Amino acid sequence: ALTAATLTAGTVAGTAALAACDDGEMVIKFSHVTNTDKHPKGIAANLLMERVNEEMNGTACMEVYPNSTLYNDDQVLEAMLQGDVQLAAPSLSKFETFTKVFRIFDLPFMFVNMDAVDAFQNSETGQAMMDSMQRRGLQGLAFWHNGLKQFSANKPLEVPADAAGLKFRVQPSDVLVAQMEALDASPQPMAFSEVYGALQTGVVDGQENTWSNIYGQKFFEVQDGITETNHGVLDYLVVASVDWLDSLDEGVRDQFMTILKEVSDERNAAIAEVDAENRQAVLDAGATIRELTPEQRQQWVDAMKPVWEQFEGDVGADNIAAAQEINA
Ligand code: LMR
Numbered sequence: 001a002l003t004a005a006t007l008t009a010g011t012v013a014g015t016a017a018l019a020a021c022d023d024g025e026m027v028i029k030f031s032h033v034t035n036t037d038k039h040p041k042g043i044a045a046n047l048l049m050e051r052v053n054e055e056m057n058g059t060a061c062m063e064v065y066p067n068s069t070l071y072n073d074d075q076v077l078e079a080m081l082q083g084d085v086q087l088a089a090p091s092l093s094k095f096e097t098f099t100k101v102f103r104i105f106d107l108p109f110m111f112v113n114m115d116a117v118d119a120f121q122n123s124e125t126g127q128a129m130m131d132s133m134q135r136r137g138l139q140g141l142a143f144w145h146n147g148l149k150q151f152s153a154n155k156p157l158e159v160p161a162d163a164a165g166l167k168f169r170v171q172p173s174d175v176l177v178a179q180m181e182a183l184d185a186s187p188q189p190m191a192f193s194e195v196y197g198a199l200q201t202g203v204v205d206g207q208e209n210t211w212s213n214i215y216g217q218k219f220f221e222v223q224d225g226i227t228e229t230n231h232g233v234l235d236y237l238v239v240a241s242v243d244w245l246d247s248l249d250e251g252v253r254d255q256f257m258t259i260l261k262e263v264s265d266e267r268n269a270a271i272a273e274v275d276a277e278n279r280q281a282v283l284d285a286g287a288t289i290r291e292l293t294p295e296q297r298q299q300w301v302d303a304m305k306p307v308w309e310q311f312e313g314d315v316g317a318d319n320i321a322a323a324q325e326i327n328a
Pocket residue numbers: 033034090091146171191192209213234
C-alpha cells in the first residue's frame with residue numbers, strides 16, 4: 001500500500017483511494033456519514049486506517065469513505081451483509097431493525113455524562129450488547145464516543161413549551177420519535193446528509209445533535225441558536241459482518257482487533273476534549289448558545305423522562321437500574 005498520507009489524500013478523491021491498495025492485499029472498506037476534520041468518528045476512522053495500512057501492509061488495506069459518499073446509514077448495514085463494505089460505525093440509534101437493546105442509549109437523561117456512558121458500555125451488560133445481532137449476521141466490535149445531544153430550532157428554545165408544535169429531525173429511532181412526541185413536537189426521521197437542507201428550506205424547524213455534528217454540518221448557520229440541554233447520548237458501534245470476520249485468518253483477525261481496540265481506547269479517552277473544541281468552534285462561528293438554569297433544565301427532564309416507561313419492556317428494567325447505579 002502507499003503511505004498513510006497518500007491514502008488520506010486519496011480518500012478525498014474517492015476513486016483514487018482504490019488505487020492505494022496493492023495486489024493481494026485484502027481491502028477493508030469503511031463507510032461513514034460524518035466529516036473527518038475535528039470530528040470524533042472522522043478522526044478515529046482515519047487513525048484506524050493509518051494504523052492498518054502501516055502495520056498490516058502487504059496483508060490488508062483500508063479505505064475510508066466519509067460524508068455519506070458511499071452509503072447513508074440506512075443502506076450501509078444491508079450493504080455490509082452483501083459484502084460490499086466491511087466496516088461501519090453507525091450511531092446506536094440506527095440499529096432498530098436489527099436489535100432493540102441499544103434503545104437504552106436513546107432514552108432521554110439516562111446517563112449523566114460521557115464517563116457514565118463509558119462505564120456502562122464497558123460493563124458486562126454493555127459488552128454483551130455487542131453480540132446482540134449475531135443471529136442477524138452482524139457483530140459489534142467496539143463502541144466509539146461522540147457525546148451528548150443539544151437541541152436547536154429556528155426560534156429560541158428555553159423551556160419544553162417552546163418546542164411544542166415544531167418539526168424536529170430525528171434519527172430513525174422509535175425512542176427519539178416518542179421523545180419528541182412527549183414535547184408535543186413533530187418528529188421527522190431523516191438521513192443525516194439531508195438535515196442541513198431540510199433546516200435551511202424549512203422542511204423541519206429544528207434538530208438534536210452533538211456539538212461535533214452541529215459544527216461539522218454547520219447546522220448553526222440555519223438555526224436561531226443552540227440550547228445546551230445535554231439531554232441524550234449519541235454514540236457509535238463499530239460493526240462488521242459475521243461472515244467477513246469468519247473469513248479472516250485468525251492471526252489477521254487478532255492483529256486487526258488489537259489495532260481497533262487501541263484506536264478505540266485512545267480516541268474514546270479524548271472525547272471530552274474533542275467535544276469541547278467543537279462547542280467552542282460553534283461559538284467562534286458566531287452562533288448563540290443558550291445555557292439552561294437548573295429550573296429550566298428540570299422542566300425538560302420532567303417533560304421527557306416519562307418516555308422511559310414506554311420502552312422499559314424493550315430495554316429491561318434491570319439495564320435501566322444498572323445505568324442509574326453507574327450515574328450515582
Ligand atoms: C445522525 O444521523 O444524526 C448521526 O447518527 C450522524 C453520525 O454518524 O454522527
